[in-house]
Amino acid sequence: MADLTTDHLLGLELMLNEEELAWQQRARTFARERIEPVIDADFEDRLFRKELVAELGAAGFLGMHLTGYGAAGASAVSYGLVCLELEAADSAWRTLVSVQGSLAMSAISKFGSDEQKQQWLPGMAAGTLIGCFALTEPASGSDPASMQTHARRDGDDWVLTGAKRWIGLASEADVAIVWAATDDGVRGFVVPTDTPGFRAEPIGGKLSMRASVQCDVFFDEVRLPSTAMLPDARGLSGPFGCLNEARYGIAWGVMGAARSCLEAAIDRSTVREAFGKPIGGTQLVQKKLADMFLEYEKGLLLALQLGRRKDAGTLSIEQISVGKLNNVREAQKIARTARSILGGDGITDEFPVMRHMANLEAVATYEGTDEIHTLVIGRALTGIASYR
Missing domain, CATH: 1.20.140.10 (Butyryl-CoA Dehydrogenase, subunit A, domain 3)
Structure with a gap:
């Protein structure tokens, strides 16, 4: 009964249009039927329930604020309401939607080539492909300008070396958006996680965000074609x-x-x-x-x-x-x-x-x-x- 009381006192529904209310209700139903019944056990067991990712995609929540390539093209307010309802169940699942949609998919959508968008965005919107966003490093969280991960030219290829930390979903991901220092400043790269030299290790001992996965990521001479670079992203x-x-x-x-x-x-x-x-x-x-x-x-x-x-x-x-x-x-x-x-x-x-x-x-x-x-x-x- 309490949620009805808080909703009624605030009167939020009077400030939202029908489409926004529909997105909120869809997310609230998903959270209460698919997340809340299992989240306490998942938190206790440190279990990431990967099968829910495709369900989130089918509901339209992944990259929902983007347009095209299977994304819903919803409003910013609608996306916010979905975040509200998912995090009411647990921060892990709003975090997944953020990592997948706001970070990895947004990077490809904003800065990627047409080929990169075609290759990755439809599957990521559907939840059949998972992405991660590798920016933070072990020695530079709030200061990404000091990143040590480096990409160097070798003929027509790029070779990526270094390490990242606290990278959400990295061990489950199919593709990583990796930010690295180059002789031309910081650049972004689209890195399939099955590329030789890419390694992701889940961080253990967490007392927070236990129903999700955060990782240390290592790049050991990861060789990438020139087409792996995000063409329209330059600098921080x-x-x-x-x-x-x-x-x-x-x-x-x-x-x-x-x-x-x-x-x-x-x-x-x-x-x-x-x-x-x-x-x-x-x-x-x-x-x-x-x-x-x-x-x-x-x-x-x-x-x-x-x-x-x-x-x-x-x-x-x-x-x-x-x-x-x-x-x-x-x-x-x-x-x-x-x-x-x-x-x-x-x-x-x-x-x-x-x-x-x-x-x-x-x-x-x-x-x-x-x-x-x-x-x-x-x-x-x-x-x-x-x-x-």
């Missing part, structure tokens, strides 16, 4: 353009995790009793619930504003940073407050809150840390880039 503006697509989706997605925690807290507060009445009838708990709802509402309205600007073609990099920074930060606060309302039971898998809390720690780090987005906003306010 290429990968950053894709990262901004993913950051936009995060601003929506984390509000799904926040909503899930809020709903759990509301439901529990109406049945758990202390001192002879439900704890939801106490002023302190009602204040917590009200504060949580206000931040959820504001975060969702911020995401919607970003989506409307994105659909209008007026969304700036700084505005994306505002959305990612604020909404992740507030989702983390909502999750912690929900845990306190649940009491000791809040640390068990009877409720999704601790799982969301753990996942949000990872979301706060990838696609730009809080510190990086703070400095992006600071630069916009002062005109001074403090991180150079």
